């Protein structure tokens with residue numbers, strides 16, 4: 001009997017994780033990735049709770065741990081770089097996860113773990129598809145002939161083009177703005193960067209964050225509460241114009257803003273992103289199913305995006321395999337099991353992100369006073385995870401040795 005053939009759109013984190021498990025169960029998997037090569041970029045991401053358990057079940061924990069950034073924790077600092085509240089890494093349930101890794105390192109680890117067994121097609125993407133009783137006929141952008149697959153999984157990130165094709169009626173309304181924008185880029189390390197993440201608030205909803213990586217490069221990000229058209233326009237503009245916008249907005253921010261803005265001009269990994277969540281009332285339609293950020297991006301401020309993507313990929317693979325050939329029942333079980341976990345991951349701290357990014361110096365003083373108090377009496381420990389929702393807030397299914405029943 002011919003093996004079922006699954007097409008996955010997107011070779012980020014969720015796509016290769018799903019492919020790993022489906023291949024192991026006996027499926028044939030093709031991943032189509034829009035970028036001409038693996039996008040091994042991005043900054044510090046967290047793998048928490050069940051995300052780590054899935055990594056362990058893939059036997060990739062040693063590779064992942066070897067790439068940890070070893071961030072010591074988070075310090076809130078004032079304009080003179082004095083620490084006003086300190087949250088050490090501890091057990092990894094706070095701001096700094098147990099596993100902090102550069103996104104690119106994780107993407108490479110997952111690619112290396114799958115590339116022998118999975119067909120990767122780089123520099124192409126899905127432009128349309130036709131469904132029939134026995135499969136889905138997929139069209140691609142780069143003129144390769146249409147190809148037939150059993151099902152199509154959209155794991156192509158929060159602005160998923162495949163989602164747009166499958167859910168034209170829901171695509172615009174599923175992007176929920178959090179009213180904040182962020183820009184990310186790298187800086188040369190300097191001694192003040194130490195091994196701690198440093199968070200600095202400036203009035204008018206601005207925040208600067210610098211974090212260590214494992215190669216003595218400092219990863220910086222600039223965040224601003226802003227819901228004006230300026231950023232919508234900037235998203236379509238070129239990189240120089242985007243950098244200029246951030247420069248204008250942060251020029252008088254204080255602390256290390258001068259250094260960060262100067263280095264931003266030379267950064268070749270700059271990117272600007274709208275801080276938003278993806279919330280859509282169903283993750284599948286016929287033979288197409290959404291996964292990872294494409295289905296349920298919780299936003300970078302949740303600290304949970306990578307964990308839910310990895311767990312979601314494992315659960316989707318498990319349910320597809322267990323229900324095959326009834327893929328619809330598999331999609332339904334995946335959504336039923338994952339929804340409550342995703343809902344918790346998307347539940348941000350009350351008032352986030354506005355309360356953590358006050359508009360006035362007075363508001364910042366109150367925020368730092370409260371954070372100092374929380375850090376001093378270790379209220380974050382008493383209350384459990386203070387910065388991100390528990391990453392074990394579901395019973396993780398154990399699919400054992402995944403095998404197609406027909407084999």
Ligand SMILES: Cc1cc2nc3c(=O)[nH]c(=O)nc-3n(C[C@H](O)[C@H](O)[C@H](O)COP(=O)(O)OP(=O)(O)OC[C@H]3O[C@@H](n4cnc5c(N)ncnc54)[C@H](O)[C@@H]3O)c2cc1C
Pocket residue numbers: 009010011012013014015032033034035039041042043044045103124125126155156157158160161162184291292293294300305306309
């Ligand atoms: C370049 C990059 C940098 C990132 N940096 C950070 C970061 O610094 N901090 C953080 O918290 N999160 C970051 N993220 C997001 C983070 O990786 C995800 O939130 C999370 O890991 C979920 O992964 P995902 O696989 O669902 O999506 P992603 O990791 O976004 O992967 C989606 C993949 O799909 C590809 N793709 C996009 N459109 C198409 C298309 N039409 N057809 C085929 N493929 C397509 C993308 O190139 C990418 O490889 C970044 C994502 C990317 C792509």
